[in-house]
Amino acid sequence: MKCKKCGKKITHKDSYCGECGEEINQKEYREKQRKKIIKSIIIVGIVCIFLTCLSMVTLHVNSPRYIALKYFNTVASSDTDKIYNYIKGKESLFVSENILKEKDSLQKNIEDVSITRIYENQNKTYVEFSYTLNGKNTISYVELKKKKIFNILDTYEVISGKVSSNIEFVVPKNSTVTIDEKDISSYLQKDKTSQYDTYYIKDMIKGDYTIEVTFANGLKIKKDISVEDGRTYKIIDVCLTKEQEKQIETKSITSLNLLSEAALTNKDYSAISSSFQQDIGILYKSIKRNITNKEITALKYTDCEIKDTYINHDGNVEVSLLVDYSYTYKSEVEGTKTKETSHFITLTYVYQNDTFLLTN
Numbered sequence: 001m002k003c004k005k006c007g008k009k010i011t012h013k014d015s016y017c018g019e020c021g022e023e024i025n026q027k028e029y030r031e032k033q034r035k036k037i038i039k040s041i042i043i044v045g046i047v048c049i050f051l052t053c054l055s056m057v058t059l060h061v062n063s064p065r066y067i068a069l070k071y072f073n074t075v076a077s078s079d080t081d082k083i084y085n086y087i088k089g090k091e092s093l094f095v096s097e098n099i100l101k102e103k104d105s106l107q108k109n110i111e112d113v114s115i116t117r118i119y120e121n122q123n124k125t126y127v128e129f130s131y132t133l134n135g136k137n138t139i140s141y142v143e144l145k146k147k148k149i150f151n152i153l154d155t156y157e158v159i160s161g162k163v164s165s166n167i168e169f170v171v172p173k174n175s176t177v178t179i180d181e182k183d184i185s186s187y188l189q190k191d192k193t194s195q196y197d198t199y200y201i202k203d204m205i206k207g208d209y210t211i212e213v214t215f216a217n218g219l220k221i222k223k224d225i226s227v228e229d230g231r232t233y234k235i236i237d238v239c240l241t242k243e244q245e246k247q248i249e250t251k252s253i254t255s256l257n258l259l260s261e262a263a264l265t266n267k268d269y270s271a272i273s274s275s276f277q278q279d280i281g282i283l284y285k286s287i288k289r290n291i292t293n294k295e296i297t298a299l300k301y302t303d304c305e306i307k308d309t310y311i312n313h314d315g316n317v318e319v320s321l322l323v324d325y326s327y328t329y330k331s332e333v334e335g336t337k338t339k340e341t342s343h344f345i346t347l348t349y350v351y352q353n354d355t356f357l358l359t360n
């Protein structure tokens with residue numbers, strides 16, 4: 001406090017100014033001190049309230065509940081621009097805003113949204129949502145991962161939803177692979193010990209893709225796949241044309257009858273090998289052994305139907321056939337008897353120059 005007249009500093013004990021002798025009003029001095037203290041208390045209180053509110057707001061906006069709800073509402077509003085903001089950090093050939101807009105099956109008519117459960121599992125936090133979609137009760141989850149802000153404050157980032165992670169595509173060796181007409185050769189994993197080629201893609205926008213595989217033998221397969229987290233897609237089955245199926249079925253019946261006729265007369269394989277462009281001696285021995293063991297005296301293959309076709313690790317076509325045939329056999333009890341039946345047989349074909357060659 002200072003003297004009003006001369007400005008010299010005085011204390012609360014002084015009745016007069018030591019410089020000019022002016023009388024000091026201590027009551028006025030104490031009132032000013034009281035107001036000053038009250039003002040300081042109010043300021044400190046306001047600052048504390050502000051910091052408390054700021055802390056509560058900060059904790060709220062960084063909580064898994066708030067972040068998951070904000071993300072869910074963004075998805076529910078079909079706003080692809082905002083949705084993409086959650087996945088910008090995931091870079092690959094199949095993560096872009098254009099792909100998101102193309103693949104995203106935007107949810108419509110979402111109502112009565114509520115958070116029903118929040119739980120942790122393997123360092124991840126899951127927020128469970130209950131809502132009505134087109135009048136139907138539905139449950140879904142938002143997957144979150146905890147992270148630190150400046151190594152102090154906990155917050156969460158969305159790691160689920162529109163992006164699938166850790167996807168593998170397994171194909172026969174030396175195949176050419178495209179997904180939605182995009183070459184994925186840069187994702188091939190180098191593994192000389194494996195019988196197949198594996199393509200690993202870290203992140204892909206969820207949705208339906210078309211994968212086209214051209215096998216080393218020239219055959220092609222095109223199929224639609226729905227990408228999901230952590231899935232391995234083994235692309236080895238072959239979609240044959242009607243003409244190709246007919247070619248294999250006709251060749252199978254002809255070859256089996258030729259082999260069975262030779263086996264019934266106990267011919268050596270060398271006597272019929274010139275009829276085949278591939279060495280099928282192992283298959284011939286199997287048919288011959290079966291005829292001998294069952295004492296078959298006549299065997300005729302009449303028809304067959306392809307049930308399954310795939311490419312094996314050698315790049316050859318393995319065909320599962322349901323074969324119809326009749327056979328005559330000798331039995332001590334029944335004598336000579338003829339039966340008609342069917343059974344499955346797997347034959348392997350080499351595909352060369354647009355034709356199929358039986359190999360075993």
